[in-house]
Amino acid sequence: MRVVFMGTPAFSVPALQAIAATHEVVAVYSQPPRAAGRGQKPRPSPVQEAAEVLGIPVRVPERLRAPEDQAAFADLRADVAVVVAYGLILPQPVLDAPRLGCLNIHASILPRWRGAAPIHRAVMAGDAETGVAIMQMEAGLDTGPVLAEARTPIGPTDTTGDLHDRLARMGAALIVGTLARLPLPAVPQPDAGVTYAAKIDKAEARIDWTRPAPEVDRLIRGLSPFPGAWCEIAGERVKLLRSRLVPGKGAPGEVLGGFVVACGGANGTGGDSRPGAVEVLEAQRQGKRPMPAAEVLRGLTLPTRLD
Structure with missing residues (x-):
């Protein structure tokens, strides 16, 4: 034809x-x-x-x-x-x-x-x-x-x-x-x-660790590779590009080891009985290529808690 x-x-x-x-x-x-x-x-x-x-x-x-x-x-x-x-x-x-x-x-x-x-x-x-x-x-x-x-x-x-x-x-x-x-x-x-399916607004991309872990995980994966969900680490905007849900309990944003971060409960306050955590598998620092989390952590020290 x-x-x-x-x-x-x-x-x-x-x-x-x-x-x-x-x-x-x-x-x-x-x-x-x-x-x-x-x-x-x-x-x-x-x-x-x-x-x-x-x-x-x-x-x-x-x-x-x-x-x-x-x-x-x-x-x-x-x-x-x-x-x-x-x-x-x-x-x-x-x-x-x-x-x-x-x-x-x-x-x-x-x-x-x-x-x-x-x-x-x-x-x-x-x-x-x-x-x-x-x-x-x-x-x-x-x-x-x-x-x-x-x-x-x-x-x-x-x-x-x-x-x-x-x-x-x-x-x-x-x-x-x-x-x-x-x-x-x-x-x-x-x-x-x-x-x-509304057009993605970049204002959606900042991660709110008080949200439930499944929601944070879906945000990271849903905005990867563009525009990239992000959080600030030591004043630097870091894009998180790949993640998975893992067991874990802590205050929202608390780093539980490696690149595992605690999230809030289903009500978004962190006081729910079902908190969980997200493990970041791939990230991208400013001006750098996307890298596996282990490689990112060799050059970036995470604080005890992410905002």
């Missing part, structure tokens, strides 16, 4: 590569290059870089509201458009242009976690599983009917980064199978169970 691919971040790249191996990708749409790095030079998105390696023409409009941009899209005469974390709202003329419409690969089991940060929110909420859904796009935010889905458990030490890579591979395999079977019946999403 003639496919238009629309995506921007690294999450989208496996799907682009898989589709390009089996279909004619007539154009790739991606967000324009953004300033990045110390020199703040414009840097193409991961999708643009991958498309250029594949020899596929790339378009990087700032938006798709202009009639000339919509006409240029329609002129591609695509059978279908595949959208994966593109980052722009598609106007109705764009949604209607491909013969089979626009399909979206969404990183959750819809209708749970519609919106911007479904992987982060699934980990932070303590969900037992997540997955990917292939959705027929419509004007609403992730409201379209679902053509296919695949599920995966969220392990007790899985981070958002771990799931990101796993779901990207799952989405690539699922979209190739879906395209091979089009047209498919689309199942409307149920009204029950709708949740929204």
